[in-house]
Amino acid sequence: MRGRDILIAVLVGLALWQTTVLLTDAPHFILPSPWRVAQAAFHSRAIIAENAWVTTVEVLLGLTLGTVLGAATAIHLALSKTAERLMLPLLVFTQAVPVFALAPLLTLWFGYGMGSKIVMTVIIIYFPVASAFHDGLTRIDRGYHDLSVSMGAGKYHFMRHVRIPSALPSLGTGLRLSAVYAPIGAVIGEWVGASKGLGYLMLLANGRAKIDLMFASLIVLACLTVALHIAVGRLADWLSDYARGVRHP
């Protein structure tokens, strides 16, 4: 995604928004104009920044923990046929439970602070990371396997030197998905019960009929998500390039 493309998309979005406001003549407490939202964002910049920081920390910690746990699970499953046979169906089954429905329970267990939001984020991204990485680890070129067997490779060394590097593009695919899901997890956690964060601020603004502030929070959240998507996309590209030997680590 190039900077010019992003700028054009933003301008088109703003134009559509402003046109809708003009055509529908909606009151500002239903659909505020972009200018009104910009004013609200400026006036409330301190409170928005404070809450955006909280959400950012929740998302980044959740993303990091979820990736580490998901990748560790994938490696463990790929190393042990027994673990794969027992745990893989269980993992798939857990995905049948709507994760959002767990939010109240997580708030009950982990409190109103960051903990419950981080756990929510971890749960949401754990499966995509584990599933994509496990897929990459198990779809290894048969030739590499044969060569390693003929060389007398140990399974842990084979995992470290061959399977993990060759599966990095798959891990990148899982990370790209996670970058989309992670903010959703944090915000839903904040909706259910929080005293800080952009999700909390949106609910607060909505309750006080400050729809322009709600929109401003929403736009900041969208910007955070796009920034995360771009950063994780670059990381995924780097992982893929490394596995193809295009760049030096």
Add this chain to the structure above:
Amino acid sequence: MTVPPGINFAGQHRIGGLVLFDADIELPGGQWTCLLGRSGVGKSTILRLILDLETGGQFAGSITATDGAGLAGRISYMAQSDLLLPWLSVIENVCIGARLRGEKPDTTRAADLLARVGLSEHTHNKPNTLSGGMRQRAALARTLFEDRPVVFLDEPFSALDAGTRADMQELAAEVLHGRTVLLVTHDPSEATRLAHQIIIMSAQDAQAWPVPDTLPPRSIDDAQTLACQIRLLAHMRGIAA
């Protein structure tokens, strides 16, 4: 180097109840054996069975070394695809066997081997910067790094252009001299140039084919080699038909 062991292979291989082949083959120690036969007859399967790799079938028979010792850890393997790991440099690829066994790689020896195959200037390059022929030379250096008395080559030169292939055949013959080599190939020219012994496989049996009196590697324009190659090709076409 002590005299490398020969290998005796005798038995029947079945896939889904059907006999793929029934073969009795002897690989003489310290010599090149070239295995030919039409596609799907089980040439690579023999190689995989001796290497103790998965074949998807059932083998009934015996595989023994002529010195009575086990074969595990005494065979190195080079496939049609170079199987270089793209994320490692050329020298790291040459040493990969040591890393996979959890040993400290001897990079000095690896560098010497790369010099021997003419890749000194590419030691720290990534494989994707090399040509097809250079990649196969790196794979050959990796095979040599293993320093095993027996070497199995599964059509390693088949994807190369004719000139590079001839160069690689001569290089392989030189650097693998004195080892027990099994080369699976579809190319009668390659077999007649390199083999001390040629074996033609069919579903029924594995038959030895007479080779020229001269020692390999034989010159491309050697009259005996050319005559042997023509007869072999005619025979192969007869089998295929």
